[in-house]
Structures are given as structure tokens and as C-alpha cells.
Amino acid sequence: MPANAPHVIILRVEDETYMREALAEAERAYGKGEIPVGAVAVKEGVIIGRGHNQKEELRDPTAHAEMTALKQAAQALGGWRLRGVTLDSTLEPCPMCAGALVMARVKRLVYAVEDPKSGACGSVFDLVRSPHLNHRLRVSKGVLAEESQELLDRFFQELR
Numbered sequence: 001m002p003a004n005a006p007h008v009i010i011l012r013v014e015d016e017t018y019m020r021e022a023l024a025e026a027e028r029a030y031g032k033g034e035i036p037v038g039a040v041a042v043k044e045g046v047i048i049g050r051g052h053n054q055k056e057e058l059r060d061p062t063a064h065a066e067m068t069a070l071k072q073a074a075q076a077l078g079g080w081r082l083r084g085v086t087l088d089s090t091l092e093p094c095p096m097c098a099g100a101l102v103m104a105r106v107k108r109l110v111y112a113v114e115d116p117k118s119g120a121c122g123s124v125f126d127l128v129r130s131p132h133l134n135h136r137l138r139v140s141k142g143v144l145a146e147e148s149q150e151l152l153d154r155f156f157q158e159l160r
Contacts, residue, residue: 012140015110018042018088019144022112025052025065026090026151032057036151039065039089041073041082041106048085049073065089066097070104082106090148092119092141098127101137108138112148 018040025038029052041049051068055061066089074080086108087101093111098120101109114123121128121139128137 014045015088015140015143018047019090019110019112021047022088022090023144023147023151025050026148029053029065030151030155036155037065037089037091039069039087041069042086042088043077043084048076062096064094064097066093067100070100074104080104086110091115091152092121092123094118095120095125095127101128102133102135105135106137108140110140110143112143112145113152114141
């Protein structure tokens, strides 16, 4: 798909089901005092990876929800190529996570809300559809956006 092509958003009935699972992961992060982001990796209707932010808990800058879900998916499939996998995330992935999605050959990304500060899947950057990289993803956004945004807003209001 050319870099200037319009963003095609195809929502599927099951997107809401898997995003609810990602939201449950975000709630786990919230309960630990982490930025409430959750993700699930799905292949052929089965969740094969789950993750929530754990940067503070693990003292690891790479412990993002998406990275954990991708690692679990790779273990479940027995390899790093995640062809046919959809990743659902409550927040638009950052450049690190977007790069990992591309490198892992993930088929599709579904996310709830855009990240206006570091989103790398269509808002600030668009790494997942860059014509300069060897793989591109299909992207859908806005699934359960209100619920995801409310959780993020509540977390940041409590920090103040």
C-alpha cells in the first residue's frame, strides 16, 4: 500500500471481544500502578499471547503490553514469525512496539485510542505501513475507544 494511500479500517465482529480481553489486561496494569495499556495476540480465534504494561514492576523499558503479548505468541507458535496473527491493543503502539509488529510479520493491528505523543501506527508516525520496510500491517482503530480512554484518563488524573 502506498504511503499516501487512505487508511482502510475494517472492523470485525470479534474485534470487540478481543479488545475486551486487552482491556482486562489494561486493568491489571492499572491495579499495579502502571500506565493502563493491555494487549492480546490472536490467531485463528485463539488468544496466544497476553500482556500489560510492566515497565515499573520489572524496571524494564521494553516491558510494554504489546511486547509481552508478542513474546508469548512467539513461544506459543514456536517461532518469531507471527504470520496470521492479529494484535489488539488498548493504545496505539509506540515506535518500538510498531517496529516489533513489522519485524514479527503480524498480519493485523487493532487498537482502541491513538497516542498523540508517540503513536507509530498512523497518528504521529506510521511505521506499520511504511513502504520502506519489508512488511506492512492492516490497521483498524477505535474499537472500545471510550472505555480505553476513560481508563487512561482516570490513571493520569490520579497521578496529579
